[in-house]
Amino acid sequence: MGVTVGMILGFLGIALAVALPGVGSAIGVGLVGSAGSGVVTEDPDKFGQILLLQVIPGTQGIYGLLTGFVLMMKLGVFSGNVLRLTTFEGFLVIMAVLPIAIVGWLSAIHQGKVAAAGVGVVAKRPEELGKPVTFAAMVETYAVLAFLTSLLLIMFGLPLKGVA
Amino acid sequence: MLGLESKYAYATGRVRVLETRLLDRGRIDRMIDAPDLEGALKVLAEAGYARAGLSEKARPAVDDVTAGEEKRLAALVRETTPEPELVDFITARWDFHNLKVMLKAKLYRVPPEKAVVRHGTCDLGTIERAIEGETRDLPPHLAEALSTAKAAHDLRAMPETIDIAVDREMYRYLMARAKSLGIQYLEDLVETEVDLFNLSVYFRSRRMGRDRDFAAEAMVPGGKISPLRLIASYEQPPEAVVASVAGTGYEAVARQAAAALAEGKSLAELERLSEATMWDRIRKARYVPLGPEPLVGYIFAKLHELKLVRLILVGKLSGMSRESIRERLRDVHV
Secondary structure (H helix, E strand, O other): OOHHHHHHHHHHHHHHHHHHHHHHHHHHHHHHHHHHHHHHHHHHHHHHHHHHHHHHHHHHHHHHHHHHHOOOOOOOOOEEEEOOOHHHHHHHHHHHHHHHHHHHHHHHHHHHHHHHHHHHHHHOOOHHHHHHHHHHHHHHHHHHHHHHHHHHHHHHOOOOOOOO | OOHHHHHHHHHHHHHHHHHHOOOHHHHHHHHHHHOHHHHHHHHHHHHOOOOOOOOOHHHHHHHHHHHHHHHHHHHHHHHHHOOOOHHHHHHHHHHHHHHHEEEEEEEHOOOOOOOOOOOOOOOHHHHHHHOOOOOOOOHHHHHHHHHHHHHHHHHHHOHHHHHHHHHHHHHOOOOOHHHHHHHHHHHHHHHHHHHHHHHHHHHHHHOOOOOOHHHHOOOOOOOOOOOHHHHHHOOHHHHHHHOOOOOOOOOHHHHHHHHHHOOOOOOOOHHHHHHHHHHHHHHHHHOOOOHHHHHHHHHHHHHHHHHHHHHHHHHHHHOOOOOHHHHHHHHHHH
């Protein structure tokens, strides 16, 4: 019972789903953190508001992780009986994770930029926190759409049977 | 993918808070309306200025206040920027200023102590030795400025030739530094400074009746305005200068300064318009969310603020009336 090319592609799909949005989130959160540290150096009282902005670009990493978990369940990773995917099925898995992998990665970086710009708003007008949060949340829409697409494809669109 | 945006994120955050502490119109008005220097210093103390509010009522108090802020600004840039060369845009001005003051002091036998900046990066002793002929320890850009200023002074023995020669070398140096840093906004600001400097040289030289060669030698190349085009109109009626600057964005400044020159009025209007033009360029940084622009814009905005503070404090010190100070700051952008 050897490893098939399909299994390698399936695991690559899991890796892509978790890694790319995770990298994007790390960059986005890091960017807001750097800008936020600058503000907190001068005005420590703004820590709480900036923390709220900083967590926003972190959600893509969570969507990627959830997609990866669902895919692991689908492939039988937790049961110890990993499905021996055909090459064709492996490619289908890759296709299914691409929406969250690509959109999650890029949207987290752009969301980080919007949230870091929002740090400037908080620095000058802390009472207007809701506005930069809303701007940053708008970017989230596309990450959510991509997450749902990948999730639905994995749960209902993958006719995985494997080889005997 | 992020490049400069990521490199300058921390600096941007700090600057966004510091921008809120820049003096606004209300504070400037309160400083002007203060009954004396002490009152103006109190307003500065409220705005977070270090060492303001001292009981000294002498010139050193004014210098201490602005010097303290200049040092804080340089420290901020050193702490926040990944490009240490950026601090040159503050400190190089002090060194060139000291060179100018000490060379004039030596040639005209006046004591330089009151006019020098003590927190320059180049030691005053090194500048003094260089003026005596020992230039080994002087940084190359200052050594070049020194030899150019001496040569200019040998040709025309007037203090202003030293000012013009050193200023020209300073702008040439800052232009080269801005280009090497690769920050477009910084290049634009220095270019604007150079253009305004050239316009100032043009009109002041004409007002003082200097010849064309004098003005041509004083101008700095590298800005949007070509010194050659500017000089081409030097011996023509004042309004001809507007055509020389067409398409550069300085038409309004040139037109009004030319009108003042033609009518024999003061060139204060040129000063005011130059300040307004510079301030417009500085303000652009406020709309850039991330990157080097907010820090660079803050450096220039703070230097501009310190110029205003110095004007007001010196006005208070010399007993100028509120109206006179206000007139000097008329329409100054804060």
